Amino acid sequence: MNASHDDSRHGLADRSYRPERADWTIDQDWGRYSAAEHAVWKTLFERQSRLLPGRACQAFVQGMRELPMRHDQIPRFDELSEALMKRTGWQVVAVPGLVPDEVFFEHLAHRRFPAGQFIRRPDELDYLQEPDVFHDVFGHVPMLMHPVLAEFIQAYGQGGLRAQKLGMLEQLARVYWYTVEFGLVLEQGAPRIYGAGIASSASESVFAVEGDSPNRIGFELERVMRTRYRIDDFQESYFVLDNLDQLLQLAQIDFDPVYARLRSGPVYEPGEVLASDRVVSRGSGAYHAAKRAGGQP
Numbered sequence: 001m002n003a004s005h006d007d008s009r010h011g012l013a014d015r016s017y018r019p020e021r022a023d024w025t026i027d028q029d030w031g032r033y034s035a036a037e038h039a040v041w042k043t044l045f046e047r048q049s050r051l052l053p054g055r056a057c058q059a060f061v062q063g064m065r066e067l068p069m070r071h072d073q074i075p076r077f078d079e080l081s082e083a084l085m086k087r088t089g090w091q092v093v094a095v096p097g098l099v100p101d102e103v104f105f106e107h108l109a110h111r112r113f114p115a116g117q118f119i120r121r122p123d124e125l126d127y128l129q130e131p132d133v134f135h136d137v138f139g140h141v142p143m144l145m146h147p148v149l150a151e152f153i154q155a156y157g158q159g160g161l162r163a164q165k166l167g168m169l170e171q172l173a174r175v176y177w178y179t180v181e182f183g184l185v186l187e188q189g190a191p192r193i194y195g196a197g198i199a200s201s202a203s204e205s206v207f208a209v210e211g212d213s214p215n216r217i218g219f220e221l222e223r224v225m226r227t228r229y230r231i232d233d234f235q236e237s238y239f240v241l242d243n244l245d246q247l248l249q250l251a252q253i254d255f256d257p258v259y260a261r262l263r264s265g266p267v268y269e270p271g272e273v274l275a276s277d278r279v280v281s282r283g284s285g286a287y288h289a290a291k292r293a294g295g296q297p
Contacts (some may be wrong), residue, residue, distance in 0.1 A: 006053065024103050028077045028094040028117055034088050037119050040074045044125065044134045044200075045071045051205045056163035059149070059244060060199060063142030074119060075137055084141070086148035092141060097130050108157025111174040113144060126203065129231075139196030140180070148244045150196070153180060168259045171225045175250070178224050178239045184208060184216065185241040191216055191280060193246065207234050211285035215291070216240050218278030221250065222258060222272060227268045236271035236288050240280045 020026075049071065052060070066087070068079040081091035092106065094117040104241045107114045115136035128135070142151040155175055163172040183195035191209055193199050196207045209215065215237040217223075224239050241247070268274070271285055 008113045023093075023135070024099045024114070025093045026096055026117055030074070030076050032046070033055060033074050033119075036122070037126050040119050040122055040125070041074045041134060042072050044121075045069075045138060047202050048200065048205070050140065051202055052193070052199065055193055055205055056199060056294065057187055057194045057207045059146040059243075060142045060194055063145035066145055069137070069141075074133055077137075080137065084144055085144050088147055088149055090144045092137070093228045101160065102167065103166070104156045105160035106229065108153055109161065110157075111150070111154055113140060113153075126201075132232050135188075135196060135200045139200035142199075143180075143194055143196070146244065148248045152247040156180070159255060163255070163259075167257060168255075168262065170258070171256070172265055174225050174227060174229060175221070178219075178227070179241075179247065182208070182229075182235050182238060183219075184238050185242065185244055185279075191238070191240050194241075204234055207287075208238055211287070212284050214238055214283045215273050215285075216280040216283070218242070218280060219246060220278070221253075222261065223268075223274070224276070225258070225262055226266060227272070228270050230270050233291065234287065236269075236283075236285065237273075 067075075067083050070074045076093040077094055082089040084092065088111075090111045090113060092115050093112045095114040097116055097118070099107075099114055104114060111138070116130070116132045118132055119134060120132045123269075131139075144153070156172075159172060160169065163169045179195065179197050181197040184191040184198075185194050186192070193205060193209060198204045211234075214235060217237055217239055218239045219239040227237070230236060271288060273279060273282060
């Protein structure tokens with residue numbers, strides 16, 4: 001897998017899998033989680049709960065407070081859905097893992113968030129390529145309590161179905177990656193986490209907000225849609241919103257003229273900084289340079 005290639009992040013890891021239901025949903029079957037699996041959730045939850053204060057944005061913190069999410073057990077999706085429905089009209093549905101793009105978009109377009117039903121093993125606490133229940137629930141669901149994110153992610157689902165038909169899914173997926181998964185937002189003049197990939201990762205929670213290595217660049221739509229991302233490691237650049245309301249503006253724009261412009265012109269590597277960028281902080285690039293040189297960062 002190319003480290004900086006925009007592989008489809010919604011696509012199924014195991015292409016041979018055939019679902020019983022057309023929408024790929026399964027029962028959460030909460031009662032089948034073992035004590036060891038609940039213990040993994042507890043370890044991850046408590047670790048992130050110590051790390052995120054002062055690093056996560058206020059909307060994430062508020063969402064966590066208002067959800068039926070306990071530190072000592074994997075949440076029940078029906079209880080999460082009940083809280084979400086009252087606030088933003090969303091619900092959480094269980095899936096076996098990554099699902100095909102069109103299935104993913106269809107769920108989002110109807111305010112259903114597909115969450116992995118399984119949880120990682122104790123030896124996978126720090127990295128798991130396929131998103132599990134901790135990433136999907138702890139990382140994503142708190143922000144679904146925020147009306148702007150709720151609107152934006154639904155619009156992304158609707159836009160994804162169209163982008164797929166137009167052959168522009170790769171470009172649109174970069175928006176999701178650099179916002180919903182690895183987005184930062186300015187609060188009181190400092191970058192704060194709202195992206196699930198950061199919020200659910202102990203090491204990246206610190207790296208993204210406080211590390212000297214990554215670039216933090218003001219969010220600009222076409223710049224983001226021309227920028228590749230990393231799927232195997234920390235991001236080399238993070239794109240920073242001035243406020244979450246910027247996402248609401250994105251949910252309302254006509255992407256057709258944007259797609260027309262994107263069919264020609266440059267594509268940028270993850271660590272590039274352009275003269276036209278509004279740089280929040282320029283990174284040293286030392287972490288990834290050491291990795292490329294074969295050493296330790």
